[in-house]
Amino acid sequence: MTATTDRIVLITGANRGIGRALLEEALRRGARRVYAGTREPLGHPDERVTPLLLDVTDAAQIERAARSVPSLDVLVNNAGTALYDDLGDRAAIEDQLAVNLFGAHGVTQAFLPQLTRSRGAVVNNLSMTAFAPLPMVPAYSISKAAAFSLTQSQRALLAGRGIRVHAVFTGPTDTDMSRAFDAPKASPESVARAVFDGVENEEEDIFPDPTSQTMAAGWRSGPAKALEREYAAVGPPHARPAGFGGGGGRGPAHRRPPVPPGTGTRPASRRAAPVPVRARPRSGRSRPAASTYDIRPRRHPRTTRRLEMTTPRPGSILLGTTRPAELRDWYRRALAPDHRGEGPIDLGGFLLVIEERDDVAPGNGEPGRMILNFHVDDFDAVEAQLRAAGVDWLVPVADRPSGRFGTFADPDGNTLQIIRFTRSA
Numbered sequence: 001m002t003a004t005t006d007r008i009v010l011i012t013g014a015n016r017g018i019g020r021a022l023l024e025e026a027l028r029r030g031a032r033r034v035y036a037g038t039r040e041p042l043g044h045p046d047e048r049v050t051p052l053l054l055d056v057t058d059a060a061q062i063e064r065a066a067r068s069v070p071s072l073d074v075l076v077n078n079a080g081t082a083l084y085d086d087l088g089d090r091a092a093i094e095d096q097l098a099v100n101l102f103g104a105h106g107v108t109q110a111f112l113p114q115l116t117r118s119r120g121a122v123v124n125n126l127s128m129t130a131f132a133p134l135p136m137v138p139a140y141s142i143s144k145a146a147a148f149s150l151t152q153s154q155r156a157l158l159a160g161r162g163i164r165v166h167a168v169f170t171g172p173t174d175t176d177m178s179r180a181f182d183a184p185k186a187s188p189e190s191v192a193r194a195v196f197d198g199v200e201n202e203e204e205d206i207f208p209d210p211t212s213q214t215m216a217a218g219w220r221s222g223p224a225k226a227l228e229r230e231y232a233a234v235g236p237p238h239a240r241p242a243g244f245g246g247g248g249g250r251g252p253a254h255r256r257p258p259v260p261p262g263t264g265t266r267p268a269s270r271r272a273a274p275v276p277v278r279a280r281p282r283s284g285r286s287r288p289a290a291s292t293y294d295i296r297p298r299r300h301p302r303t304t305r306r307l308e309m310t311t312p313r314p315g316s317i318l319l320g321t322t323r324p325a326e327l328r329d330w331y332r333r334a335l336a337p338d339h340r341g342e343g344p345i346d347l348g349g350f351l352l353v354i355e356e357r358d359d360v361a362p363g364n365g366e367p368g369r370m371i372l373n374f375h376v377d378d379f380d381a382v383e384a385q386l387r388a389a390g391v392d393w394l395v396p397v398a399d400r401p402s403g404r405f406g407t408f409a410d411p412d413g414n415t416l417q418i419i420r421f422t423r424s425a
């Protein structure tokens with residue numbers, strides 16, 4: 001998901017300030033529809049604007065809004081409130097957390113189904129106070145720091161659904177909110193342009209004005225960002241823990257129906273024919289019937305006899321799909337340009353079998369459950385080949401202590417990684 005043209009966008013707090021500028025900028029960039037979330041009814045001359053009554057602290061309004069929006073590409077959590085305080089009043093902290101943290105959290109949760117379907121983007125308008133508190137607005141700073149942490153976790157957890165999550169570290173901007181704050185300020189229009197530029201350029205952290213720009217390079221190359229990436233890699237970023245996104249990872253709603261005994265993975269009536277194996281008679285023993293494909297693992301030259309007898313060695317993986325031709329074509333372009341024909345794709349001795357099935361959904365609903373890792377020597381060459389094939393990067397290529405990683409998805413949403421381990425890892 002990149003350009004804003006022809007996209008469906010929802011902006012909270014769209015009636016004034018930066019939200020209003022984001023609304024106009026989305027229209028200027030050719031958005032197909034812009035849902036304008038506001039607390040009071042909003043009129044707009046452009047027929048592509050659909051007003052949406054949306055107080056982000058009101059669970060019923062959030063739910064109603066989510067029901068009335070059938071599809072969504074970009075959600076901008078912009079609504080925010082800032083109050084002067086001195087930490088003496090707990091209510092001031094709670095009020096700002098309610099809008100700036102729980103508002104963004106609640107709205108995102110409600111729109112996850114739409115964003116998952118579109119493999120869309122979430123944009124959280126944070127603040128530079130997410131990095132360091134402004135003493136005149138400590139409770140606001142707490143709420144923005146918390147919303148920043150929320151954003152990082154959403155980024156890790158939603159990557160497996162193909163949803164990108166952007167943090168916007170807005171600096172002083174000339175709106176009602178910062179009226180009393182005496183500092184050079186950017187115009188809301190320039191901030192809005194920079195936000196959409198950042199989304200279109202797939203910058204996960206967006207610094208949309210001259211003041212915040214001074215933080216950009218240091219943040220992106222600093223140890224805290226490296227740690228964010230490192231932590232995101234610890235648990236599969238694509239896992240869906242219980243309670244996140246409806247259903248939850250271990251809840252009953254998530255379980256597949258029980259498999260009748262003795263039928264393997266699915267009801268016997270729906271089982272596809274096993275991948276045929278070419279006949280190769282040996283010592284008079286009967287072998288399976290002749291066929292086109294041979295998916296027996298290749299013999300590894302250095303595998304000892306003992307290992308061969310005792311250790312089951314993975315030799316192939318079968319990808320069930322509703323669109324085998326498209327998927328095979330993608331794998332060919334991305335990973336095996338020399339492969340011809342309809343048979344299994346040989347990836348250096350490990351076979352990839354693509355099979356049409358009627359018992360799988362069009363997209364992988366749990367892409368993080370199993371990740372196909374490709375260990376490569378020439379990382380740059382493989383990365384270039386993948387980019388040329390137009391792969392969808394879930395986690396951009398990055399160096400970690402254990403090596404260089406890049407995580408991407410196939411058209412069905414299955415997750416794959418290329419990895420070049422460091423020598424010591």
Ligand SMILES: NC(=O)c1ccc[n+]([C@@H]2O[C@H](COP(=O)([O-])OP(=O)(O)OC[C@H]3O[C@@H](n4cnc5c(N)ncnc54)[C@H](OP(=O)(O)O)[C@@H]3O)[C@@H](O)[C@H]2O)c1
Nearest residue numbers: 013017018039055056079080127170172173175176177178
């Ligand atoms: N201006 C800055 O210097 C600056 C700097 C860093 C970050 N930001 C962030 O940028 C975002 C936009 O701020 P802004 O400068 O445009 O401020 P603003 O002019 O005060 O606008 C705030 C917007 O948020 C809406 N809002 C507040 N509480 C809401 C709620 N409970 N539900 C739905 N909408 C609600 C307001 O709606 P109503 O009109 O109904 O009140 C308004 O549309 C905020 O998240 C803010 O923290 C601003």
